[in-house]
Amino acid sequence: MALFSTLTKPKTMETLQTLNSHRSIRKYKNLKVEQNLLNTILEAGCRASTTGNMQVYSIVVTTNEGIKEKLAPAHFNQPGVVQAPVILTFCADFNRFNKWCKLSKAEPGYDNFLSFMTAAIDALLVAQNVCVAAEDKGLGICYYGTTTYNAQKIIDTLNLPKGVVPITTVTLGYADEQPDLTDRLPLEAVVHQDTYKDYSPDDIDRIYKEKESSPLYQQFVKENNKETLAQVFTDVRYKKADNEHFSNELMKVLKNQGFL
Structure with a gap:
């Protein structure tokens, strides 16, 4: 069993590295x-x-x-x-x-x-x-x-x-x-334990804080003459x-x- 674990572990690590390195x-x-x-x-x-x-x-x-x-x-x-x-x-x-x-x-x-x-x-x-x-x-x-x-x-x-x-x-x-690797929301934003837990306003603020504070996304807001990053998505990138x-x-x- 120890030999089997030793032989399979490197490949497992390579697979995770491939997934986590996606660009x-x-x-x-x-x-x-x-x-x-x-x-x-x-x-x-x-x-x-x-x-x-x-x-x-x-x-x-x-x-x-x-x-x-x-x-x-x-x-x-x-x-x-x-x-x-x-x-x-x-x-x-x-x-x-x-x-x-x-x-x-x-x-x-x-x-x-x-x-x-x-x-x-x-x-x-x-x-x-x-x-x-x-x-x-x-x-x-x-x-x-x-x-x-x-x-x-x-x-x-x-x-x-x-x-x-x-x-x-x-x-x-x-x-x-x-x-560079593209940003992703934290795991707590997308994973629900046992049943779906809806998001409070505080949850939303916390989950999106890092994305909104990113210099890249702040530049998006400025370039598109918008007040918030969400408006870039709703008014410019993916309009109704x-x-x-x-x-x-x-x-x-x-x-x-x-x-x-």
């Missing part, structure tokens, strides 16, 4: 990611948990420069989408499973919102596995939340059939920058009108793709 990388070296390495990372990703072992997700791997250029507008032309050697689009995918059911004399009943949520969760689980595996192999990654904002553009560019919806996009490659617009667009996508 969003937006600048990449002009170096190709070898196919064998990419396959190793994707295989690790596909070991993620999945509902009923159905694996109702797909990963579209884009390395073609022309297609990356076409994807860029859907991600508001963020430079990393074109610069990164690999773009991974993780999709909720009931198309494959539905076809299998029909060919096997089974009638699928997955044209509903619950099924979309099931597949979306599957896609996000595999995406996070891929990201951890990539970082463990010395690569950099960045998630792009713009995927669901402009899902229809991505569907058109990647030729996604009915039953498939893009959920998130990840750029992957060798980092050409070493940004934008949220409602992109919500409506996503609902159209879900209807068109057969989930509503």
Whole structure:
């Protein structure tokens, strides 16, 4: 037992170090990611948990420069989408499973919102596995939340059939920058013991005090001519009108793709 503990402990420490060292990388070296390495990372990703072992997700791997250029507008032309050697689009995918059911004399009943949520969760689980595996192999990654904002553009560019919806996009490659670790709220802010404990005004003040006092975020407030950091989020970065617009667009996508 002592020998087993000694052999496994270093790897455990390496895994925790990988998780605690996560950075969003937006600048990449002009170096190709070898196919064998990419396959190793994707295989690790596909070991993620999945509902009923159905694996109702797909990963579209884009390395073609022309297609990356076409994807860029859907991600508001963020430079990393074109610069990164690999773009991974993780999709909720009931198309494959539905076809299998029909060919096997089974009638699928997955044209509903619950099924979309099931597949979306599957896609996000595999995406996070891929990201951890990539970082463990010395690569950099960045998630792009713009995927669901402009899902229809991505569907058109990647030729996604009915039953498939893009959920998130990840750029992957060798980092050409070493940004500081992004701040995180203290553990007490997100962990509830046994049952949910709602937050008092004093709790909120304490939890967000460090973030609000950060020079970086104070600069955000000043640059945007706002009174508080919260106003930067509500009035500038994630506005109500934008949220409602992109919500409506996503609902159209879900209807068109057969989930509503």
